[in-house]
Amino acid sequence: MQGLKRTHYCGDVEGIGNEVVVGGYVQKVRDLGNLIFIDLRDRTGIVQLAFDDSTDREIFEKASDCHSEYVLMAKGVVRERESKNTAIKTGNIEIDVKDLRVLAKAQTPPFEIVDDTNVNEELRLKYRYLDLRRKVLQDNLIMRSKIAKVARDYYYENGFIEIETPMMIKSTPEGARDYLVPSRVHHGKFYALPQSPQMYKQLLMIAGFDRYIQLARCFRDEDLRADRQPEFTQIDLEMSFVDVEDILEMNEGFIQRLFKEVLDVDVELPLPRLTYKDAMERYGSDKPDTRFGMEICDISELVKNCGFGVFTSAIENGGSVRAIVAKDAAKTLTRKEIDKLTEYVKGIGAKGLAFVRWVDDEPTCAFAKFLGEGELDAILNKVGAQKGDVVLIVADKNKVTLPVLGALRLKVAKQLDIIPEGFNFLWITEFPFFEYDEDTDSWLAMHHPFTMPMDECIQYLDTDPGKVTAKAYDLVLNGTELSSGSIRITDYELQQKMFQALGLSDEEIEAKFGFLVEAYKYGAAPHGGMGIGLDRLAMIMTGNDSLRDVTAFPKVQNASELMSGAPNVVDEEQLQELSISIIPEKKEN
């Protein structure tokens, strides 16, 4: 930099009369002939460089040659600005430039570097390094860095040791699809990239490390959605000599400190909790957004003897009739809108949608004719509906009624725009251990098969698996699952029993978990943990709704990276060395 050394970041320049040196990118040049103003930008903000009659001619000429995105260093004296800009921190001052270096010229970028952009995302991803010059994205990544820092500080202070687990591990046919890495040395064999450090962190507890944390990169070869990336980061932790309470308490402490330090938001502890069962009954979801009410209400008792076959047959088949109330929505949810909602619920498995729309004095209700004297009033009373409200009702098996109403609740709330700002945390506890799979007529583990059943449920393992709940817990924030965890089984015998209940053969157990199961034979302290999705956490804390906004170099829907063009073809020699070849693509006839 030919002798200039930066003294201030642009956004931090202050003190009229100070001599300062700043460096940055040209945001804008305003050339008024005998006056030139350059907005110079770095990651902290913008400062105005001023050139006028008093400026050395050579420097003035240099300034007049500058264009957007040129890289400059400037030395000068801070002075008060004539026309102040209250929108920025340095809006009251400017730098009277005495020395100017053009460190790099820049071609005109394919799009303008401004906060508000309507340039299509594909182009911005191709030139990600330019897109990342936008302050909004920089601030996102800076906040993400801060979140990671607070996490490390907090857990470190609480005795957690950061241990790096391997990235090239054994492939285990479990959960999502693994990304594979062919081995050059071992013919026909592959490593897998970890879906999480699950097994390794359990081994670290068996080894006696007591408290482990890692901000771990995880990989899943799944089809991508807006809130998925093929690689993502987890604040992954595990603790020994603990039960559920200890883990929730430890992590609540983190959440409280994180939100205070990063957003200056006070989170009250303890965080609210719901059992899985209650969450499903009240919100139709195991990750409910509790920023608004609109809870599900069971009206089965009121309609079980009515004349409406849709209701009664649902109940007779062991199901239920349940409702949500959209307050003050009668005007917005017109017949036409309700028809759309009906299509929506049919799309997600319901047979239909019954409703009561109460615009004027008398509620409109198609099924009223099947009801007896006062039965409609009883229903409205039970669900708490008043004039101006719409009641939406689904009748079906519970495994349809509840999730459908849960999804509908969210959809309607968004449509009515009644979800307030804020951060609503919620623990979901006591997950069912098993999920019955009708296709295979067997019980599957809802969490991973090392999850500990609740003490009082172990007795039902053989006789009534559906009754067994797990020492598993999710942390939900504004309807997003942020974290998932459990206490692990540390008893070899119990573990064998769980495998049996899951119908796993000895061969399967050996192939999938052999070394881990073996490890538990040598004694393990009771332990459990969880993994907090760092990307999702950063997404919500920065107020975004795409992981791409908090990932420096994200991949798009088809798992490619538009900037570098990854994945790409490789040399035939490389494949030879790995002893693999590409199977020709099948031509469609």
Added chain:
Amino acid sequence: MQGLKRTHYCGDVEGIGNEVVVGGYVQKVRDLGNLIFIDLRDRTGIVQLAFDDSTDREIFEKASDCHSEYVLMAKGVVRERESKNTAIKTGNIEIDVKDLRVLAKAQTPPFEIVDDTNVNEELRLKYRYLDLRRKVLQDNLIMRSKIAKVARDYYYENGFIEIETPMMIKSTPEGARDYLVPSRVHHGKFYALPQSPQMYKQLLMIAGFDRYIQLARCFRDEDLRADRQPEFTQIDLEMSFVDVEDILEMNEGFIQRLFKEVLDVDVELPLPRLTYKDAMERYGSDKPDTRFGMEICDISELVKNCGFGVFTSAIENGGSVRAIVAKDAAKTLTRKEIDKLTEYVKGIGAKGLAFVRWVDDEPTCAFAKFLGEGELDAILNKVGAQKGDVVLIVADKNKVTLPVLGALRLKVAKQLDIIPEGFNFLWITEFPFFEYDEDTDSWLAMHHPFTMPMDECIQYLDTDPGKVTAKAYDLVLNGTELSSGSIRITDYELQQKMFQALGLSDEEIEAKFGFLVEAYKYGAAPHGGMGIGLDRLAMIMTGNDSLRDVTAFPKVQNASELMSGAPNVVDEEQLQELSISIIPEKKEN
């Protein structure tokens, strides 16, 4: 844990009369009939549990059933111990146990969990989770965690932002061999695992993040040595608006703080520096161990006219005659030992080894007969040899003489056991930019091709590439290269010139670095950085000489992990989905 909550780690128990609850693994049971002592171990140390006549009988029975590696929680009262053990922190006290829970039983482990072990490493790696119970390994990983923590604290406090770069990237045929990851979605295409985040961190500087840090996992598919692992971690950083000085200064600050905080060792700043040229001349190495002297001395001037053809012809061919002196080594380095050293230097490229061995009054010297009056004295005087010393001399081209004497210096010092304890840091600067490759008769980049030449050398780019030195620097600790870095070229035109000098075609440039080269068109602040090998740093700071001792789950020489058995075979279906097949192994005839 049935109502018990740990109050203390084992190593922290203190305060006679205190009621405490501890949890841990049984290190040892001493059953004396009416007295039982159990050493209980956790990651902090050991505490003695005592059971005697006053102990509840049920608890006493439980204690007598305990074996090594059982997992216990115990509640009791701290009391003074009868026979004190000054070797451990809690050696003056024991816990008079009032309540005992056996949380897990343990099979007899395949080897005893003790610090000093001579069990073969292969068995220990197979049961790594048991090997990791040994305090020495736990302490290593705990120190590694602390090193990482100090790194993050230091750089964060200095304005560095931790940004995660992708792990599945574009394969670039550069440097070491890439690990590849077949894409399921993109037929016949592959991701690569990063050898380092080099390109991404440069892009982050182009994007204006100004200061970046990441503790980045890196991957190289190379044949392993003791100090290599296929995956390793780098404290990776990059800074903008800086030159070499700023980067060295920033990182020296880290080194000083790190050694103070972790080892309570004072490192004096600034760290010593040597240019590459001086390091080669004085130590015959670009990563010299400067904990001892034994510097190389050029005696060409003294022998260029002597009658010894080996010397004179080396000089006539543009080479040199150089020597090192092994002080007080004449007794240890017998003729037989020197013969071995001669074989050694022949093995690494020298034609032979001349020597002067000065045991008694007269030095022994086979080539003395070729020397004139006083010439031997002059040589001994020049190299500083005295009675009791051995002078070892190599005559050849400089590219043989220097590295051979460098290696010999290290070998002899180890043999004589004259390397003192301590931490000797050294910056090596001004690396040559190009390396002449005789095989291909072309110039290769010694560092990566984005390395900036020294300002005063740019003029030689076309005319005399061998004269061009780079703004590249290595940090050496006790003869190990700890870190490597450089200032990057940010000027598009200069970069093109460098590519030309390296003889790269436009197609090669595009295939290897296309998007990065393109990015520099849009303006980039001057920037540079480095990557510090975290594994090596931890290895040296913990006093180990294998990376396996500071890696939780290391791989062995053939890149397999003995515990899990990675890599392994995968389902044919998985390969089908990835559109790859395994090429059958060639049978040797």
